[in-house]
Amino acid sequence: MISLDKVFSYIDSAFEAHLEETRAFIRQPSISADGTGIQEMAALVASRVCELGGEAEVIPTAGHPVVYGHVDVGAPSTLLVYGMYDVQPVLGESWRVPPFSGEIVDLDGFGPCMVSRGIMNSKGPLAGFFNAMQSLRETAGTLPANLKFVVEGEEELGSRNLPSFVRAHKTLLEADGCFFPFYSQDLTGKVVMYLGVKGLVFMELVARGGSWGGPTTRDVHGMNAVWFHSPAWSLTQALSTMLSQDQKHILIEELDDMVAPPSAEDMALLERLASSFDETTQMKDYEVERFKYNLRGVDLLRQFLYRPSLNINGLVSGHHEEGMKTVLPHEARAKIDVRLVPDMKPEEVVRQVRRHLDRRGFEHIELRVQSGYPWSKSSVSDAANAPMLKTYQELGYEPEIWPLVSGAAPFYLFTQELNMPIAMGGLGHGGRQHSPNEYATVEGMRQFEKSAAAYVVHFANHFAQRGAS
């Protein structure tokens, strides 16, 4: 039986050295967008698997490689750790410390924080997890569960090669549950636990001149708008048929037919969630002055979590820089996405968007699917999440549980392709992901390591107990 107290004391005593280990991850840039430092970072992750007594391999994909690792201690259960070693670019951003320095800065209201790209999302938690496992080995001589690692280098590019990797390596990835290390405390210290994520279909609509009309190869003089068709108008018109003017209703009606109502368990969790959910904080965080809907509490949450969204991520056409230039553009593009809730299927969504366009006279608008994956849901009582909840409670936190979040992630790969539950979590607080001055509190980084160690112990116990019963 592993004594968590001993592990926690060890983490406290070794924490300065652990910070240096985390800094080693941070100081190695690993920008998937342009490939900077990708190979070096993959090697660094692999080396930490080996330091736990395991074996690691940097496996090529069509894009950046996946680090696969296996630490087989002969335990009855195996935990698959999912992570990413890539980070967002920093180009053009203004930081108060160099973005790959791992410097510690006293941030107003947070105390000492490590400020660097990737410290929150998500090399900080990944390094902390390795530190926690090393602490378990030091104090108990072994690990309570076997570990497998699948650490990708393209999460910030939409995990584009992860699906084929997972499908090609199902046996290699066999495990009893999956864990994604993540700082889960908000600004106030509250622990937030997410059981599911939405799916996503990311598409580009491209309107171009052709046999339907409009200039086919180049932008032409704007005076011609009076007698030639315009792809920019066509795209605008097509988009406007997809959402009601009050922006409350998606007008691709077939999408609604796929939406399932929340389960009884979900509704119960939603009711509980509503008691701690604060609309005003949400508006303040995002600097908006009102919601689309005149709803509050559980009704607003249900709208947020159990309804699909249709979003315009970006628009571009013609002359859009400063100043005047009159052109009739030959092309107009919109990047749109639909977020999927149970039981929506990506292929079916794409089919219905196409059908919607065709029926309304927009056959000439090209629909390019850039990414598509389904939603994923786990349960608070499953083998991945029950140990997580126990960990939080034991450390004195009653988490706020979200049965689903509006964010999208390809967790279906674990829940649907590999048939295992997935938990994401750990103590700790960070912020400004994808922005300058991304940070994590130093104290949170310490607490994260303790929670990660406790989690793996409880995960192993979950199976030991089940085996004994």
Added chain:
Amino acid sequence: MISLDKVFSYIDSAFEAHLEETRAFIRQPSISADGTGIQEMAALVASRVCELGGEAEVIPTAGHPVVYGHVDVGAPSTLLVYGMYDVQPVLGESWRVPPFSGEIVDLDGFGPCMVSRGIMNSKGPLAGFFNAMQSLRETAGTLPANLKFVVEGEEELGSRNLPSFVRAHKTLLEADGCFFPFYSQDLTGKVVMYLGVKGLVFMELVARGGSWGGPTTRDVHGMNAVWFHSPAWSLTQALSTMLSQDQKHILIEELDDMVAPPSAEDMALLERLASSFDETTQMKDYEVERFKYNLRGVDLLRQFLYRPSLNINGLVSGHHEEGMKTVLPHEARAKIDVRLVPDMKPEEVVRQVRRHLDRRGFEHIELRVQSGYPWSKSSVSDAANAPMLKTYQELGYEPEIWPLVSGAAPFYLFTQELNMPIAMGGLGHGGRQHSPNEYATVEGMRQFEKSAAAYVVHFANHFAQRGAS
């Protein structure tokens, strides 16, 4: 009486030297967008006025200066020459010769051409006009008419300071007619004569988050599209209410009430124009496969010339570069323009666009007017255009006369503010304005000089005859 034959012979004998004079204009870059060479170019234009025995002044404006010149030979009539000394940028373009070299290249089908930025639009014709006037002086000892020059440095920026300059210098600019030097022959050698231009209102529609909804200060995570409003959707919806889906009808209905039908003179010119107008060439030139309207000949021309257009010049919002990024944009912009035909008034158009948005629930969309000026029309029999027609006919060309063109230019400054007719023209052929490898044929440049000299002689005779009658 000036012998045009002598003048023409002189032009032929001096043409190599004239090409060098034109090259001097071309080799001095004068990019209004970033200010490159503007002062030097203005000085160069002023020096050519002085070489004609006149006086010139580089007059500052809120932007780039205007070159004002006056050659007073004590003649009974005065011609005001309007021109521009600025050119479009060449940044990022790929040219077959350096863009400010003035090099002569044998272009397929055209023979020797000067290939350089500004040779067509419009330093070539301006330099040619100076060469022509110098030839008149050399052969006749004087000029047949007094000349005034107003040469601006911001035409490529929308002539933004020309209106206030003209209004502030009405007495200085007094003249009997205005002339804009321009190569008027098309690919086939046909001379095209334009009597009028459309007006223009260039506007930017800016949708931003605010009290109506949506993120107010920054793009936020795309998952929030399910419960926050989107400025990108709002802009799209607003635009789509302005034009029918078939793009044939502007739905800002009040605009129609301002449109006057073509006059009887215009209809007669249209009928004649239709006989030489070729729809197929138009489609080929612009690389489009069809018109918006199933019309031909005079009906299509009437649509082209006597209907206003509502164009989207550019759209931009959120993440529009390569790759995936899910954001709910806090801002979306559209650059739109309305081209004005008789009797539309810019202020009234702006008012109706605003009214249209407000009535349909888009009060929150900001309308920024970037430029606005009315249409302008002259007559084929007026003091500026009758000498132009006579010049062409005498040189053996029967021009194709357009009572109006779809292009916009602030000629109202001359016709409406200064109360004088304006003619644009001259022989010569060039192309690729605003594009790489802008060119003019060398033979056309020679013919331009002859036609410009003949024009000024006929302009002076027009008044001499009138005075004598």
